[in-house]
Amino acid sequence: MRFMMIVKASSESETGAIPSEQDLNEMGKYNEELVKAGVLLDANGLLESARGARVQFTGKNQTTVVDGPFTETKELVAGYWIIDVKSKDEAIEWARRIPFQEGEVEVRKVAEAEDFGESYTPEIKEAEDKLREQLAERQQS
Structure with missing residues (x-):
């Protein structure tokens, strides 16, 4: 089963602050554990919402583009991992090992054909x- 571990944005991540060398090293070690366990499929951090846009859909073929930044930080995504594990419990265990001091990670199952x-x-x-x-x-x- 594939799961996405979604890193929720924070006021700090929305400033465009670059992680410290220590933070990057710790994250690299965590990612290495995922790779060695054979569960990591993809992972990336996202830049602040000021560098992004939202495409809003209203009706058939009607769209509106809204440039960032976006104010509701708690609704934004700052990064993600996609892992392939045996269960939701295993995905949660991997999420609990992320080397964060604070923040929130949402664990969601990726939809499969079935x-x-x-x-x-x-x-x-x-x-x-x-x-x-x-x-x-x-x-x-």
Whole structure:
């Protein structure tokens, strides 16, 4: 099962503050543990919302773009890990080991084909598989 561990933004992360060398070293060691355990699929930090934008949808093909920064820090994401583990409990255990002094990490299951039931038809599965193959080929080149 894949889980995303979502790092919630803070007022500090929203200032664009760069982590200290010690913080980066500790995070590197944690990421190394994930890799050695064979569970890490992807991980990245995100820059402050001032460098981002939101695309809001209203009606069919109607969008509005709102540039950051965004004021509700508690609703923002500062980074993430995607891990592949056996259970939600295992994902939570990995999240508890993140070397943070404060903050919040949300653990969410990534939707899999079986989570969509009958809506996920063989045709949709075939189209998804083709896209994943194309993505894998692109990443190899």
